Amino acid sequence: MIEFESFAVELAHEAARVTLPFFRSGIGHEDKGGAAGFDPVTEGDKQAEAAIRRLIAARYPDHGVIGEEYGEDRPDAEHVWVLDPIDGTRAFISGLPLWTTLIALRVAEKPTVGLIAQPYLDEIFIGGPSGARLLRGATERPLAVRACEHxxxxxxxxxxxxxxxxxxxxxxxxxxxxxxxxxxxxxxxxxxxxxxxxxxxxxxxxxxxxxxxxxxxxxxxxxxxxxxxxxxxxxxxxxxxxxxxxxxxxxxxxxxxxxxx
CATH class of the missing domain: 3.40.190.80 (D-Maltodextrin-Binding Protein; domain 2)
Structure with a gap:
């Protein structure tokens, strides 16, 4: 499973390569919400998910993929990657560094590896069987929740x-x-x-x-x-x-x- 955690980090770096040039660039957006309400999508969303999917197909052709922008491909596979290339597109188009790239690996329908990346802040929060940690540049530190009884x-x-x-x-x-x-x-x-x-x-x-x-x-x-x-x-x-x-x-x-x- 550590192999998949490392690959998820590779996917996050690839997504960052695509999304960062669009951030605070005056990029336009489409409204895909229609009557349901404003729901923006950008070229950053689309291109990042496409790039992630290409890497998954090349490395693990038998794995499934579920993504916000391009739907499902073999969602019943034993291993399924679940992708949101830019979660928080409203923040993204507003220039706020609170959007993230979300990448999960579902094994037998259970999320087993997960990653929350904020590339503008150079942060990757990753969790899986080997534990939880924050990657920032060349540094790495463990993640731990805090006690809060009430x-x-x-x-x-x-x-x-x-x-x-x-x-x-x-x-x-x-x-x-x-x-x-x-x-x-x-x-x-x-x-x-x-x-x-x-x-x-x-x-x-x-x-x-x-x-x-x-x-x-x-x-x-x-x-x-x-x-x-x-x-x-x-x-x-x-x-x-x-x-x-x-x-x-x-x-x-x-x-x-x-x-x-």
Missing amino acids: LTDAVISTTDPDIFNGAERGAWTQVRAAARLARLGCDAYAYAMVAAGQMDLVAEASLKSWDWSALVPVIEAAGGRVVNWRGDAPDGSGQILAVGDSRLIDQALVTLKRAAI
Whole structure:
């Protein structure tokens, strides 16, 4: 499995080679959301995913791929790479260095290797069977979540409360009211901060598999947990609760369960 972790890092570097020249370049974007609401996509998204897919096909032709921009290729394979070349495209087109590249390897349908990369900050957060670590330039250090016994002491995040429906928004509002501090607009970078012991909890909804698959191995290898709003393993509901300290799960689920799908 270490071989796959190393390959995921190669993929992140290839994605960075493509995306960084587009960042803060005045790049245009398309709105693929239509009636569902603004959902931007850039040439950076498309070209980065295409580049990653080419490397996977060359190295592991029997592996499947699921990506945000180009859909599914053999999603029932034993090994499936799950890709989001630019998670946080809104941040990307706004010049904010909170977008990330998300890469996961799913083995027998379970996310086993995960990577959250922020190339502008030269950061790669990776988790898998060999543990969790932060790669930055030539340096490497282990990642570990921090202790936080009570929700009232927690620093929490969600990307935007507008992602929630009515019941979900009410549940989030109660969790936010109980927490010490809430930060918004961080996209997947917030999950990296949970793994790094800087934040304690992230709750989101309406996520696709490419939005959450990479997060699970990173946070769990750092000592945290990722569940859905029923307290089970993440699934197609798109409702995600990630915590550094597992003692926060039941405290958050008191309200989140009421809106669980």
